[in-house]
Amino acid sequence: xxxxxxxxxxxxxxxxxKACIAISRLTQAGVAxxxxxxxxxxxxxxxxxxEGLSGQPPFTDLWEEGRALDHIELARxxxxxxxxxxxxxxxxxxxxxxxxxxVGALFLAWELxxxxxxxxxxxxxxxxxxxxxxxxxxxxxxxxxxxxxxxEGPHAxxxxxxxxxxxxxxxxxxxxxxxKRRRAAAP
Numbered sequence: 001x002x003x004x005x006x007x008x009x010x011x012x013x014x015x016x017x018k019a020c021i022a023i024s025r026l027t028q029a030g031v032a033x034x035x036x037x038x039x040x041x042x043x044x045x046x047x048x049x050x051e052g053l054s055g056q057p058p059f060t061d062l063w064e065e066g067r068a069l070d071h072i073e074l075a076r077x078x079x080x081x082x083x084x085x086x087x088x089x090x091x092x093x094x095x096x097x098x099x100x101x102x103v104g105a106l107f108l109a110w111e112l113x114x115x116x117x118x119x120x121x122x123x124x125x126x127x128x129x130x131x132x133x134x135x136x137x138x139x140x141x142x143x144x145x146x147x148x149x150x151x152e153g154p155h156a157x158x159x160x161x162x163x164x165x166x167x168x169x170x171x172x173x174x175x176x177x178x179x180k181r182r183r184a185a186a187p
Contacts, residue, residue, distance in 0.1 A: 003030040004179035007074055007081040008054070009103045011090035012040025014156045015122035015165035019084045020045060022168040022175075023053045029176060034059065034074055036102045038090065059102050071105035079182055080115055081106065082175060084148075085122030085165050088133045094119070094145075095136035112144045116178055120148040120171055125161025148174060 006026060010019050026033050035050040035058040042060060050058040059070050075081075083090060083103060090103060099105040110117055119140065127133060128150060137147055148171060151164040 002032045003176070004079045004182065005032045005034070005077055006175060006179070007036055007078040007106060008033050009036040009038075009081060009083040009106065010041035010045065010050075011038045011083065011085060011087045011103065012043055013085040013087050013122045013165070014044060015085035016041055016044035018122075018165050018168050020049060020053055022084060022171045023050070025168065025172040026175060027054055029172070031176070031179065032056075034078065036060070036074070036106060038101050038103055040087075040089075062100075062102055062105055071102060071109050075106050075109040075111070078115070080118070080175070080178060081110060082118045082120060082171070084118075084120035084171060086119035088121075088123045088127040088130065091119060091121060091140065092132055092136045095139040116146060116182075117144070118146045118148055118175075120166055121150045121163065122165035123150075123163045124155055124157055125159060125163045128161075128163035 008023055010016050023033055033054040034056050035054050037050060037058050037060045047058050093104055094107050099108045141147060148166050150162055151166055152162045153164045154160050
């Protein structure tokens with residue numbers, strides 16, 4: 001029996017390799033994981049990896065034949081969504097309502113009042129602290145989006161500071177706890 005259905009959305013960051021760890025752990029814990037990847041995420045991790053980890057083909061293209069309504073159907077079926085890693089670009093796009101990729105389209109089709117939508121940011125410290133990103137995060141929070149704050153430490157660019165993707169084990173623990181609360185609250 002599944003412990004829940006999670007849309008796990010990846011955007012283009014070197015932290016995609018950490019997201020793969022979280023996907024694997026969630027699947028091993030009995031969670032049905034449907035991956036969703038932006039075109040830039042697929043430059044860091046391939047479709048075969050995402051399918052192998054989740055057991056489901058990833059949703060990567062709004063225009064793929066036979067998947068025209070996936071952004072609606074996947075939003076209906078999922079218990080929660082996690083954008084991990086959430087780049088500055090993706091956070092700013094979500095806050096602006098852009099829906100030109102699967103992640104943005106799913107976000108606009110999502111029932112924010114009824115089901116959790118989380119973002120786990122991953123970016124350079126200056127991008128994390130930029131006023132555009134700060135304003136976008138505040139806007140998303142005002143809509144009910146939960147932000148799993150990033151860690152501090154060294155970045156792939158060689159700089160240090162806030163913006164590192166939260167530890168995958170922490171993300172998994174938080175997601176499993178949220179799914180458990182949703183099951184307990186279900187009629």
